[in-house]
Amino acid sequence: xxxxxxxxxxxxxxxxxxxxxxxxxxxxxxxxxxxxxxxxxxxxxxxxxxxxxxxxxxxxxxxxxxxxxxxxxxxxxxxxxxxxxxxxxxxxxxxxxxxxxxxxxxxxxxxxxxxxxxxxxxxxxxxxxxxxxxxxxxxxxxxxxxxxxxxxxxxxxxxxxxxxxxxxxxxxxxxxxxxxxxxxxxxxxxxxxxxxxxxxxxxxxxxxxxxxxxxxxxxxxxxxxxxxxxxxxxxxxxxxxxxxxxxxxxxxxxxxxxxxxxxxxxxxxxxxxxxxxxxxxxxxxxxxxxxxxxxxxxxxxxxxxxxxxxxxxxxxxxxxxxxxxxxxxxxxxxxxxxxxxxxxxxxxxxxxxxxxxxxxxxxxxxxxxxxxxxxxxxxxxxxxxxxxxxxxxxxxxxxxxxxxxxxxxxxxxxxxxxxxxxxxxxxxxxxxxxxxxxxxxxxxxxxxxxxxxxxxxxxxxxxxxxxxxxxxxxxxxxxxxxxxxxxxxxxxxxxxxxxxxxxxxxxxxxxxxxxxxxxxxxxxxxxxxxxxxxxxxxxxxxxxxxxxxxxxxxxxxxxxxxxxxxxxxxxxxxxxxxxxxxxxxxxxxxxxxxxxxxxxxxxxxxxxxxxxxxxxxxxxxxxxxxxxxxxxxxxxxxxxxxxxxxxxxxxxxxxxxxxxxxxxxxxxxxxxxxxxxxxxxxxxxxxxxxxxxxxxxxxxxxxxxxxxxxxxxxxxxxxxxxxxxxxxxxxxxxxxxxxxxxxxxxxxxxxxxxxxxxxxxxxxxxxxxxxxxxxxxxxxxxxxxxxxxx
Amino acid sequence: xxxxxxxxxxxxxxxxxxxxxxxxxxxxxxxxxxxxxxxxxxxxxxxxxxxxxxxxxxxxxxxxxxxxxxxxxxxxxxxxxxxxxxxxxxxxxxxxxxxxxxxxxxxxxxxxxxxxxxxxxxxxxxxxxxxxxxxxxxxxxxxxxxxxxxxxxxxxxxxxxxxxxxxxxxxxxx
Numbered sequence: 001x002x003x004x005x006x007x008x009x010x011x012x013x014x015x016x017x018x019x020x021x022x023x024x025x026x027x028x029x030x031x032x033x034x035x036x037x038x039x040x041x042x043x044x045x046x047x048x049x050x051x052x053x054x055x056x057x058x059x060x061x062x063x064x065x066x067x068x069x070x071x072x073x074x075x076x077x078x079x080x081x082x083x084x085x086x087x088x089x090x091x092x093x094x095x096x097x098x099x100x101x102x103x104x105x106x107x108x109x110x111x112x113x114x115x116x117x118x119x120x121x122x123x124x125x126x127x128x129x130x131x132x133x134x135x136x137x138x139x140x141x142x143x144x145x146x147x148x149x150x151x152x153x154x155x156x157x158x159x160x161x162x163x164x165x166x167x168x169x170x171x172x173x174x175x176x177x178x179x180x181x182x183x184x185x186x187x188x189x190x191x192x193x194x195x196x197x198x199x200x201x202x203x204x205x206x207x208x209x210x211x212x213x214x215x216x217x218x219x220x221x222x223x224x225x226x227x228x229x230x231x232x233x234x235x236x237x238x239x240x241x242x243x244x245x246x247x248x249x250x251x252x253x254x255x256x257x258x259x260x261x262x263x264x265x266x267x268x269x270x271x272x273x274x275x276x277x278x279x280x281x282x283x284x285x286x287x288x289x290x291x292x293x294x295x296x297x298x299x300x301x302x303x304x305x306x307x308x309x310x311x312x313x314x315x316x317x318x319x320x321x322x323x324x325x326x327x328x329x330x331x332x333x334x335x336x337x338x339x340x341x342x343x344x345x346x347x348x349x350x351x352x353x354x355x356x357x358x359x360x361x362x363x364x365x366x367x368x369x370x371x372x373x374x375x376x377x378x379x380x381x382x383x384x385x386x387x388x389x390x391x392x393x394x395x396x397x398x399x400x401x402x403x404x405x406x407x408x409x410x411x412x413x414x415x416x417x418x419x420x421x422x423x424x425x426x427x428x429x430x431x432x433x434x435x436x437x438x439x440x441x442x443x444x445x446x447x448x449x450x451x452x453x454x455x456x457x458x459x460x461x462x463x464x465x466x467x468x469x470x471x472x473x474x475x476x477x478x479x480x481x482x483x484x485x486x487x488x489x490x491x492x493x494x495x496x497x498x499x500x501x502x503x504x505x506x507x508x509x510x511x512x513x514x515x516x517x518x519x520x521x522x523x524x525x526x527x528x529x530x531x532x533x534x535x536x537x538x539x540x541x542x543x544x545x546x547x548x549x550x551x552x553x554x555x556x557x558x559x560x561x562x563x564x565x566x567x568x569x570x571x572x573x574x575x576x577x578x579x580x581x582x583x584x585x586x587x588x589x590x591x592x593x594x595x596x597x598x599x600x601x602x603x604x605x606x607x608x609x610x611x612x613x614x615x616x617x618x619x620x621x622x623x624x625x626x627x628x629x630x631x632x633x634x635x636x637x638x639x640x641x642x643x644x645x646x647x648x649x650x651x652x653x654x655x656x657x658x659x660x661x662x663x664x665x666x667x668x669x670x671x672x673x674x675x676x677x678x679x680x681x682x683x684x685x686x687x688x689x690x691x692x693x694x695x696x697x698x699x700x701x702x703x704x705x706x707x708x709x710x711x712x713x714x715x716x717x718x719x720x721x722x723x724x725x726x727x728x729x730x731x732x733x734x735x736x737x738x739x740x741x742x743x744x745x746x747x748x749x750x751x752x753x754x755x756x757x758x759x760x761x762x763x764x765x766x767x768x769x770x771x772x773x774x775x776x777x778x779x780x781x782x783x784x785x786x787x788x789x790x
Numbered sequence: 791x792x793x794x795x796x797x798x799x800x801x802x803x804x805x806x807x808x809x810x811x812x813x814x815x816x817x818x819x820x821x822x823x824x825x826x827x828x829x830x831x832x833x834x835x836x837x838x839x840x841x842x843x844x845x846x847x848x849x850x851x852x853x854x855x856x857x858x859x860x861x862x863x864x865x866x867x868x869x870x871x872x873x874x875x876x877x878x879x880x881x882x883x884x885x886x887x888x889x890x891x892x893x894x895x896x897x898x899x900x901x902x903x904x905x906x907x908x909x910x911x912x913x914x915x916x917x918x919x920x921x922x923x924x925x926x927x928x929x930x931x932x933x934x935x936x937x938x939x940x941x942x943x944x945x946x947x948x949x950x951x952x953x954x955x956x957x958x959x960x961x962x963x964x
Binding site for chain 1: 804806807810815819833835836837838839840841864866867868869871872873875876924925927928931932935939940942943944945946947948949950954958961962
């Protein structure tokens with residue numbers, strides 16, 4: 001070995017680096033780099049073979065250049081050559097280069113895999129360690145294919161060194177993540193669980209990470225890890241600070257390992273009696289420690305302690321079964337809400353959000369409402385304010401709804417633009433859900449439109465109109481409020497839309513008052529007409545024709561407006577058509593016909609609030625808010641629509657939702673498409689007869705059901721978990737129906753059984769009912785029906 | 791899991807970057823620039839966790855150097871925050887040894903670093919530290935690899951992390 005430098009100093013590299021640092025400008029730096037690249041290129045292409053040291057030096061330089069941000073397109077071959085050298089340092093640079101500069105060149109992949117295979121088989125722990133690191137960091141599919149069988153064996157073999165075991169565990173994790181099909185569960189799984197008992201805490205840490213991911217997909221296999229994890233955790237937590245010497249960080253025993261173990265426990269439901277006792281003790285110890293005076297003034301000590309504390313609180317919330325632990329957790333978080341450090345306030349607000357949805361601690365959370373409102377007003381960090389808003393939303397219930405909505409509206413006036421839409425949706429949902437007095441609801445929504453009109457999406461104002469129409473008591477109030485609101489000099493277009501619609505329907509309720517006589521109402525609306533966009537104008541035109549019906553005295557005024565050229569010859573087709581048709585309608589129709597055509601809107605059918613759906617879509621699936629909404633849907637009685645579904649609302653995908661998914665209890669509806677060749681009985685009778693035949697329809701599917709009078713195929717029922725479709729075909733006296741059950745969640749249904757309920761007379765008509773096939777995505781059942789006679 | 795680990799200085803130059811998920815090269819520079827912009831614009835009273843796109847950033851400032859770690863929702867933020875500090879302590883332990891062993895780098899007067907906090911309070915010593923980090927980037931990578939593997943925290947014990955490196959150095963000397 002040429003002994004030019006001291007050991008592995010790589011003088012050349014040091015010189016190169018100082019050159020780069022001394023470059024005054026970007027151009028000089030690029031020039032220097034290009035010069036070096038040319039040099040390296042020529043050396044690599046040169047005739048005489050480079051010795052190991054030089055190769056290593058040049059590869060290292062290439063790596064450095066890459067890290068500066070320049071793309072490297074050569075040198076991979078040389079790096080691969082370094083892999084096969086026997087010196088640790090050269091091998092190491094080779095592996096470093098490969099793992100940082102991953103490329104998909106197939107030739108090299110084979111060579112790399114070969115080198116790795118040799119290293120793994122070499123039984124030299126350092127080489128094995130390097131090879132495993134490389135696989136873990138690169139983890140491509142080809143590697144997975146090649147090594148997925150080997151690695152579990154290395155992991156559980158008795159004679160592997162601890163450091164190699166660590167790397168092997170995480171390597172396996174990586175391969176499992178990228179190519180789960182190549183990693184089959186085998187008898188190594190039980191041995192992996194035993195790694196949790198290992199002496200070496202590093203191995204335990206690695207094994208915990210591995211088991212956490214594997215357990216999410218195969219919970220049954222790793223069930224035994226729960227008790228082991230609990231015992232390990234309690235040993236760590238109760239250990240004196242001198243026990244775990246090296247792993248104690250600022251007087252906190254093994255914080256990272258504790259956090260990992262607690263996360264592993266969150267993959268499973270609460271364990272049974274004996275283990276649960278130990279776990280509760282453990283959690284209480286952690287909570288107690290948080291109350292004790294700190295052992296060290298350093299911020300690191302409290303940070304580490306709090307990391308463990310927050311994770312423990314997540315676990316308590318996840319299990320949701322020990323009321324006193326929940327209350328204690330809540331109190332602890334309450335203390336953090338007013339802590340000096342912003343980090344802690346942020347994390348406390350976040351954890352409290354999940355706590356608020358648990359029934360045991362909901363009351364405890366509500367006691368902190370003043371603090372949260374204060375935070376909302378005074379925090380300087382926008383992400384902390386955002387968490388405060390989320391928490392207010394989560395802790396809202398009937399008792400504090402008005403206060404919370406008022407605060408949120410206040411906040412909305414000064415909120416960041418990017419989060420306004422979400423807040424608007426939340427306020428709308430809360431206002432609707434907890435409105436005891438609907439006048440308050442109408443006021444809130446109109447306020448919303450006034451403050452943040454641009455961010456009020458369509459679903460929100462559709463909903464307010466639906467509610468106003470469905471409820472007689474609030475119609476007059478709504479008309480009056482809207483009228484007053486429209487008188488403001490500058491009002492948002494959404495307000496004009498809402499106002500136009502409501503006045504069109506219920507303007508007659510306030511026409512008695514001279515301040516809101518029909519002509520004044522019309523002039524008010526018409527004054528905004530030219531300021532609005534096309535859809536709003538279309539809506540206003542419809543309002544005008546409704547006015548013709550409601551207030552015959554201003555009919556001529558309205559007709560003049562409709563007759564004007566700007567309407568009849570309007571560039572937009574929709575407006576033109578409406579103007580022409582309404583004008584005609586108003587001239588030729590008699591009052592009776594006009595009254596029938598423009599009758600008051602019938603109440604809207606109750607269906608799932610589309611606002612909730614929109615909020616969920618915005619937040620993305622599987623977030624905390626989403627689950628809260630599911631829980632809230634479970635508890636809400638107002639929001640007609642979907643039946644409550646007993647979904648296991650945990651963040652990780654624990655054992656799949658219970659089999660009684662539909663919660664309807666009863667079976668999916670027997671849909672008998674009316675026999676096309678029925679004589680005598682009217683179509684109407686078929687439906688009126690249905691009381692005795694059919695199990696209660698899920699609300700929301702009546703219109704779907706009615707659709708089948710004319711169609712053979714379509715969607716029969718849909719909620720966010722399940723979609724049921726029907727396809728039927730009929731020939732002569734035989735009919736066949738396919739019922740498709742589509743799984744809309746990402747978890748698998750277990751024990752899904754549809755049951756067919758029908759009355760006796762129809763039962764005899766069923767020829768054949770096939771068992772549903774067991775599929776993950778969709779299941780279908782086949783019913784063959786025969787119409788016997790008639 | 792940890793998505794990436796960056797060490798960036800105030801001017802926006804990346805001193806160290808490690809990605810645990812594949813990200814294209816041009817995207818990396820963009821990501822780093824945006825991330826550092828987010829971190830620089832924060833004040834002292836704001837918390838160290840930023841929500842960025844669909845994951846979180848945990849950052850910690852040491853004089854002119856920012857260490858930023860991107861994590862997804864499966865990691866505990868506080869734990870990662872302390873991991874950053876642990877990493878910096880390990881570097882300190884290692885490089886104070888290097889400055890004693892390696893004479894050729896003793897251009898600046900050697901500072902005996904007995905307290906870690908003391909180190910980062912003095913600006914000139916942070917320049918010294920980045921200087922050392924740049925010259926021994928491979929070592930820093932090795933240390934990081936010992937601590938974080940495939941986006942998971944694997945080893946936090948300083949002695950165990952530094953053990954292979956010390957063996958390496960000893961081999962190199964002999």
